[in-house]
Amino acid sequence: MIRTEGLTKRFGRLTAVDGLDLDVREGDLFGFLGPNGSGKTTTVRMLLGLVFATSGRIEMLGRPMPAAAREVLAQVGSLVEGPAFYPHLSGRANLALFDAAGPDPTRPRPGPHPPSPHPPSPDPPSPDPPGPAAGPPVGERSPRQGGTLPDVHSPRGGPRARRRRRVEDALARVGLERVGRRPVKAWSTGMRQRLGLAAALLRAPRLLVLDEPTNGLDPHGMREIRDLLVELVRGGTTVFLSSHLLAEVELVCTRAAIVDQGRLVAQDRVDALLGPTGRVLVTTPDVGTAADLAAALPGVRLGERRPDRLAVHLDGTAPEALNRRLVDGGVRVRELVVERPTLEDVFLRLTGGLTGPRPPDAPGPPDPAEDRRVPG
Amino acid sequence: MFLVELRKLVGRPRTWVTIALLAGLPTLVAVLLRVTGVGPRPGQGPAFLAEVLNNGALFPAAALALVLPVFLPVAVAVLAGDAVAGEAGAGTLRYLLVRPVGRTRLLVAKLAVTVVFVFLAVLVVAAVGFAVGAWLFGVKPLPSVSGQTIAAQDATWRTAVTVGYVAWSMLGVAAVALFASTLTDSSLAAALGALAALVTSQVLDLLDAAAALKPYLPTHYWLAFVDLFRIPVLWRNVSRGFAIQAVYIAVLLGAAWANFATKDIKS
Numbered sequence: 001m002i003r004t005e006g007l008t009k010r011f012g013r014l015t016a017v018d019g020l021d022l023d024v025r026e027g028d029l030f031g032f033l034g035p036n037g038s039g040k041t042t043t044v045r046m047l048l049g050l051v052f053a054t055s056g057r058i059e060m061l062g063r064p065m066p067a068a069a070r071e072v073l074a075q076v077g078s079l080v081e082g083p084a085f086y087p088h089l090s091g092r093a094n095l096a097l098f099d100a101a102g103p104d105p106t107r108p109r110p111g112p113h114p115p116s117p118h119p120p121s122p123d124p125p126s127p128d129p130p131g132p133a134a135g136p137p138v139g140e141r142s143p144r145q146g147g148t149l150p151d152v153h154s155p156r157g158g159p160r161a162r163r164r165r166r167v168e169d170a171l172a173r174v175g176l177e178r179v180g181r182r183p184v185k186a187w188s189t190g191m192r193q194r195l196g197l198a199a200a201l202l203r204a205p206r207l208l209v210l211d212e213p214t215n216g217l218d219p220h221g222m223r224e225i226r227d228l229l230v231e232l233v234r235g236g237t238t239v240f241l242s243s244h245l246l247a248e249v250e251l252v253c254t255r256a257a258i259v260d261q262g263r264l265v266a267q268d269r270v271d272a273l274l275g276p277t278g279r280v281l282v283t284t285p286d287v288g289t290a291a292d293l294a295a296a297l298p299g300v301r302l303g304e305r306r307p308d309r310l311a312v313h314l315d316g317t318a319p320e321a322l323n324r325r326l327v328d329g330g331v332r333v334r335e336l337v338v339e340r341p342t343l344e345d346v347f348l349r350l351t352g353g354l355t356g357p358r359p360p361d362a363p364g365p366p367d368p369a370e371d372r373r374v375p376g
Numbered sequence: 377m378f379l380v381e382l383r384k385l386v387g388r389p390r391t392w393v394t395i396a397l398l399a400g401l402p403t404l405v406a407v408l409l410r411v412t413g414v415g416p417r418p419g420q421g422p423a424f425l426a427e428v429l430n431n432g433a434l435f436p437a438a439a440l441a442l443v444l445p446v447f448l449p450v451a452v453a454v455l456a457g458d459a460v461a462g463e464a465g466a467g468t469l470r471y472l473l474v475r476p477v478g479r480t481r482l483l484v485a486k487l488a489v490t491v492v493f494v495f496l497a498v499l500v501v502a503a504v505g506f507a508v509g510a511w512l513f514g515v516k517p518l519p520s521v522s523g524q525t526i527a528a529q530d531a532t533w534r535t536a537v538t539v540g541y542v543a544w545s546m547l548g549v550a551a552v553a554l555f556a557s558t559l560t561d562s563s564l565a566a567a568l569g570a571l572a573a574l575v576t577s578q579v580l581d582l583l584d585a586a587a588a589l590k591p592y593l594p595t596h597y598w599l600a601f602v603d604l605f606r607i608p609v610l611w612r613n614v615s616r617g618f619a620i621q622a623v624y625i626a627v628l629l630g631a632a633w634a635n636f637a638t639k640d641i642k643s
Contacts, residue, residue: 048474050641073476080474085468086384093387101380102475199471 001207001238009042009262016042018262019056021149024240024255028077029233031249031256031270032242033343039262040094040242041081044211048078061207074103077205079213084194084306087185091176091195094184095167098199141348153309168200189216197225201232208232226252250274252344260351273346276338279303282310282317282326283335293305293329294322308334377477377485386490390396394451395497399504401447402439406505410512423602428509431516433528436502436510436535437605440542443501444598448542449549449574455493456553457566459486460636461585464561476604479637487554487629493641502539524607534609538601541614547600549574551628552594558636561643591616594624 002024009017017039024030034040045051047058049066057064058074085094115332171177174194184192193216200208213229214222229239230252243249250270258266266273280320284290287310293298294312298320303311313324319338340348379639385391387565409415424438445616472482509515526534551642553570560566576597580586590596595618603610 045470045641048470049476050470050473052638052640069476070640073474078471078474078475080470081468084471086468088389089387097380098385098475100383100469101377101472101477241611 001028001061002030002240003059004043005157006102007043007046007058008054009046011040016262017046017053020259020262021265021267022262025265026238027236028255029229029253030241031253032259033244033246033249033347034259036244038259038351041211042262043259044078044080044209044240045243047209048076048080050080058223066151070089070103075206076201076209077200077203077207078209078211079200080211082212082215083192083199083240085184085192085195088183090181091179091187091191091198092167092181093168094195095199095202096163099163099167099196099202102203137299149178150226151332152284163198163302167201167341169197170201173201173228174198182328190218193217194221194225198227206237207235208239209242210239212244212245212247213241222248227332235241246343255344258350259349265350266346270343274340274343276340278313278315279339280312280314280322281314281335281337281339282322282333283308283337284326284331284333285332286311289324289329289332290331293325293331297325298323314341377481378488381485381489381490387494391455392577393494396501398443398447398451398497399500402435402442402501403507404506405439405442406435408513418465420518423599424605428513430513432509432511433506433511433515433531435513436505436606437601438509438602439501439613441496441602442598444545445540445578448497448501448546450571451497452490452494452546452549452569452571453553453574454563456486457489457557457568457570458563459490459554460557461560461566462557462563464641465563467643469643470641471612471633473641480633481634483554483558483633487550487572490554491543491547494543498543498546502535506535526605526607536602538604541601541604541618542598544546544618544621546579548594550633551625555628555632555635558632558639574614590621596620 002022004020004022006014008020018042020039022032022043032040032043042051046053047060047065051070052066062073063072076164080105085091086097089097096259136290168177171179174197176191176194176198179191184195185197194214197210197213200210208229210229217225226248229241233239234255241249242251252271253306256270256273258265258273282290282294285308287305287308290310291302291305295302295308297317298317300317301313302313303313305311314322319336321332323336326336405425406428409425415429416422416426420426424439424442425441428438452489460469463472497514549570552584556569557563557566558619559569574595577593580589581593596615598602598622600613600617603613620626636643
């Protein structure tokens with residue numbers, strides 16, 4: 001869906017984006033991570049044809065950008081650096097203006113893809129129990145979806161009634177169906193953020209490019225937006241989510257890229273990024289015996305040692321083999337944990353100025369994984 | 377896209393307040409003239425005002441002459457300066473462009489609604505001028521600036537050409553402001569830039585040392601429409617003014633387009 005090759009942008013002497021090779025595949029919920037000033041927004045702007053690349057190539061939906069911007073962007077919804085509206089108009093009037101500004105959807109879209117990116121059948125209900133957080137939008141959307149959604153977004157839309165339906169539908173998707181005629185300038189940040197998302201969803205895009213979509217939302221709102229994104233992806237939309245909220249990305253994204261100072265430092269499936277560190281934490285009252293036994297295994301190095309806990313670096317040895325050896329040797333194993341980093345660990349390691357993988361047992365930053373996984 | 381821009385223009389209270397203010401100035405002047413009966417002496421003061429006391433039919437032209445030097449250009453510069461820079465400042469520019477709206481298309485639509493505004497403003501001023509003039513001073517056959525009488529039909533086309541000429545001059549202002557508008561993200565800065573250019577031109581126009589430059593100043597021929605009320609019509613300055621404006625409009629719009637179409641939108 002998105003593919004860049006050697007994408008580079010220089011502003012004068014500053015290189016904001018440096019040889020970026022992104023690969024976002026159809027159906028991804030793709031997390032795009034990076035510290036502030038790492039070139040995330042510049043990249044998003046280049047993808048959308050707002051900023052022109054100094055060098056490199058961009059391909060979106062299989063077409064070159066920005067050459068095919070007209071055709072490509074009609075199928076892309078976006079939220080860049082916060083929503084923006086005409087403050088003296090109501091939310092509906094704003095969406096209507098943006099909708100009318102876009103190309104006429106009565107003309108058939110080029111390309112072989114189906115007219116509606118949404119599946120013909122209604123989505124199964126969200127796996128999360130619809131608590132107060134996932135409340136109104138999901139509940140009210142479900143019964144309507146099967147009937148109206150594919151219809152509204154069919155390429156025959158265009159007349160005024162259809163346009164109004166499209167606007168109402170987008171508002172309902174983000175839980176704003178009951179907003180009145182108040183001008184947007186009187187709205188809260190969270191409501192504006194939702195309206196921005198509604199504007200992005202107007203044309204049922206195949207690809208959503210979102211820059212910090214949950215900014216300014218309360219925890220309930222964040223949860224709703226996350227659920228909405230997951231639901232959209234299940235419906236066939238690809239989502240490119242630029243964010244600095246690592247927990248958010250870890251929760252919803254299937255693949256992620258991490259950039260630092262304009263360079264790509266990692267790009268992989270999220271579960272691969274969060275792969276085992278090769279370290280096993282053994283909690284036992286018999287630390288001394290455990291250390292002796294473990295050290296005898298091939299390739300194993302001992303790590304940090306505390307009165308009731310031992311860190312062991314396995315090199316090729318399976319954790320279960322270690323466990324058997326310990327148990328056979330009479331060690332009372334209370335807990336044996338294969339250590340996995342959080343996305344935060346990975347992110348900090350890759351972008352925190354520590355180049356390369358953290359040396360084993362370096363007295364690095366306090367490790368949240370340890371705190372969480374080893375009960376005191 | 378033009379319709380969308382038109383909806384924005386019409387839906388904005390600002391547009392109508394500006395036009396009301398523009399029409400208000402000549403109305404105020406007419407009322408004062410009527411109440412006091414004191415007009416400028418012939419040949420002095422704003423064009424046509426001296427004759428208006430005797431004949432209201434000249435008031436549309438007088439009204440245009442009143443708003444032309446300052447008021448109308450300021451209004452046009454503010455509106456055209458806001459066209460792109462205002463959207464950039466509010467952040468809506470990026471959302472229009474990714475909708476997608478082609479950059480050239482957006483600029484043309486902005487230009488088109490500016491033209492609509494200019495004509496609307498000039499027409500309203502002329503129409504209000506005519507109504508107020510007819511009401512307060514009565515309509516007689518026009519005495520021309522040259523002394524002979526202008527017939528009613530004749531006066532109509534002369535006034536119509538005047539409206540067109542003034543609108544064309546204002547398009548020159550709009551072109552300056554639109555170009556400035558593509559250079560900055562602040563509509564205030566864009567309007568100020570355009571006004572600075574106009575004030576410079578008007579100051580130079582008063583300066584004898586700048587005599588060689590005068591025929592090429594954008595504001596030099598603005599008031600040449602007075603010649604349209606001579607018998608026979610003195611076309612020389614009007615057509616020169618028209619041509620000068622055409623050059624300014626073409627060059628500045630070209631520059632605006634070239635800049636906007638290749639610009640990194642970072643707002």
